Amino acid sequence: GQNIDQPTEMTATEGAIVQINCTYQTSGFNGLFWYQQHAGEAPTFLSYNVLDGLEEKGRFSSFLSRSKGYSYLLLKELQMKDSASYLCAVPLKAAGNKLTFGGGTRVLVKP
Amino acid sequence: DAGVTQSPTHLIKTRGQHVTLRCSPISGHKSVSWYQQVLGQGPQFIFQYYEKEERGRGNFPDRFSARQFPNYSSELNVNALLLGDSALYLCASSLYREYDGNTIYFGEGSWLTVV
Numbered sequence: 001g002q003n004i005d006q007p008t009e010m011t012a013t014e015g016a017i018v019q020i021n022c023t024y025q026t027s028g029f030n031g032l033f034w035y036q037q038h039a040g041e042a043p044t045f046l047s048y049n050v051l052d053g054l055e056e057k058g059r060f061s062s063f064l065s066r067s068k069g070y071s072y073l074l075l076k077e078l079q080m081k082d083s084a085s086y087l088c089a090v091p092l093k094a095a096g097n098k099l100t101f102g103g104g105t106r107v108l109v110k111p
Numbered sequence: 112d113a114g115v116t117q118s119p120t121h122l123i124k125t126r127g128q129h130v131t132l133r134c135s136p137i138s139g140h141k142s143v144s145w146y147q148q149v150l151g152q153g154p155q156f157i158f159q160y161y162e163k164e165e166r167g168r169g170n171f172p173d174r175f176s177a178r179q180f181p182n183y184s185s186e187l188n189v190n191a192l193l194l195g196d197s198a199l200y201l202c203a204s205s206l207y208r209e210y211d212g213n214t215i216y217f218g219e220g221s222w223l224t225v226v
Contacts, residue, residue, distance in 0.1 A: 004153075033215075042201060042217040043154070087153050098144060098167045099203075099215065101153030 002026045004102035006088050011108045012078055020073045020105045022088035033099065034062050034073045035087040043087055046073070075107070083109045113138070115204045115218035123224045124192050132187045132221045134202030140216075142166075143185040145177055146201040148220075154201055160185055161207075189223075197225045 035043035049064035146154035160179035
């Protein structure tokens with residue numbers, strides 16, 4: 001089976017940095033997704049990591065350690081519009097686009 | 112190019128009724144999956160269809176069914192609605208059946224409220 005854990009909620013100040021951790025247990029690993037979801041909207045793709053290390057995309061970076069079953073999403077220079085839920089997800093190996101999601105981390109950015 | 116489109120966007124049903132939700136994948140995408148997202152939780156996998164055949168099923172009762180048409184669009188049907196079926200239903204589209212690193216795209220979802 002698969003199990004994904006991430007914190008429920010985080011609060012940060014505009015301009016600051018926030019790190020959202022995700023730990024996973026899966027019988028077969030085939031990469032890890034991060035999605036952003038604003039309230040009432042669909043998830044939108046942020047990143048996909050399949051190899052260990054840090055991948056940077058502008059203000060957002062994602063890190064993966066396969067040996068530790070651990071990933072994090074780093075949000076830099078926080079903006080008010082970054083207030084959203086951030087979902088960590090892993091695809092079940094050889095099962096197409098069946099994703100197992102964590103419960104999501106709600107990030108609240110304060111002025 | 113149009114993204115993943117879903118209809119209806121919002122609907123209200125009464126307990127015991129039936130509902131049909133529709134999804135059109137991105138042009139050229141042959142795989143469609145359905146997810147249920149209850150408020151405050153992550154999406155839960157319901158079905159995957161590829162080339163008009165069911166390729167995966169999540170832990171949902173038989174009241175939930177789906178199908179995929181020759182044009183790769185899909186319908187999700189839920190019978191005998193319960194209050195607990197109130198959720199955002201998401202459709203996800205991707206190019207292939209097997210995961211190969213391609214990105215999965217979500218539609219805007221259909222908000223179902225059961226009263």
